[in-house]
Amino acid sequence: MYETNYHRASSVQEAVKLISGAAEGKYLAGGMTLIATMKQRLAAPSDLVDLRHIAEMKGITVNGRSVRIGAATTHHDVASSVELEAVCPAICALASHIGDPHVRHMGTIGGSIANNDPAADYPAAMLALDATIVTNSREIAAADFFTGLFETALNDDEIITAIAFEAPAKAAYRKFPNPASRYAMTGVFVARRDNGDVRVAVTGAGSNGVFRHQGMESALAGNWSPDAVGNVSVDASDLMTDLHASAAYRANLIKVMTKRAVAAA
Template identity: 80%
Template structure:
């Protein structure tokens, strides 16, 4: 690991200021990806600005159907929130199956969303829930936030403050986990709103990152059941092929995980 300067920010404004004054600064939340890449000397930030001790980034609140999750909320916080479980148990279940206990107690929702790993779980949840990513400067719809593999709409110096969404009428998530990393080789989050709007978001499979599947959405809008997906075809041409699974295998997993997600919902 290369030498770096460490800063503990006390507020959002303090964090933004510290990073703006650094040559090549990086925000540090749980550090599940950043620290690992620094250890491998694949990243060499001049300064790290620790966000974990900022009060405004913590906490989970549910007001009726309105949900707000602070960016520094850990996966464990999300998984164990009683209020959140009553409003949207699917996202609690999603968080409960991220990594292992160490990862769940250190990793944060804000860090995961900002990193936008193509195999991460939260991007599928945010896209299916039509969530809003709140930053220190603006609010960004999830549909506009995730722009590609490890790419987001965040601008230089911009940081995530919270994630907000309206609790759905029904939602479910299912993923086929890599047995070593527990990342999603394919994960599908399904959500149905009170007005009948259905969203299906897929992670871990798309060559361009998280994406929605319109065919499955139409089928589930007509009939909310796993069987409604039986006749849906998943095109493998835009899916990932790697040492873990080829595109055709992932295409089948999308369908299988979608059925399981609906059953869970």
């Protein structure tokens, strides 16, 4: 790791102030990706501003079907929230399968979303749940937030403070893990609202990151059942090919994971 300077913020305001004084500052949430990247010398921030001790960024509130999750809430806390489980068990289940127990104790929902790893789980949930990404300066619809591989709509120095969404009537997430890294080789989050609106978001497979699959969505809007997926064609041309899986195989996994997610929702 290259030299860096560490700062600990106790409020969002302080964090923004700290980073504005840095040459090339970066916010540090759970650090489960950032520290690993810095260890490999692939990132070299001059300053790190630790968000883990900002009380206002933690916690889960459920109001009717409205959900708000503080950005510094760990995967473990999302996975084990009884209130959240009652309205949207799919996101608890998703969080309980991120990384491993130790990663879940440190990693945060805000950190994961801000990083937008193309194989991360949360971005699929955000898109399918039509979530709002709340920052220190504005609110961004998930649809506008994820802009490419490791790219988001966040401005420099902007902090995600929370995410908010309306719990859907039905939802589920299914992923097929990469046998080595255990990240999603393909993960599909499905959500259906009472008005019949269906969203299907895919992570781990797209060569441009997380995306919604319109074909699946319209098929499932017409017939919310695993069988409806059978005749949907998945175009492999925009999917990733790597050491572990070809685009064609990922296209197959999108269908299979969608089917299974619908069955589980």
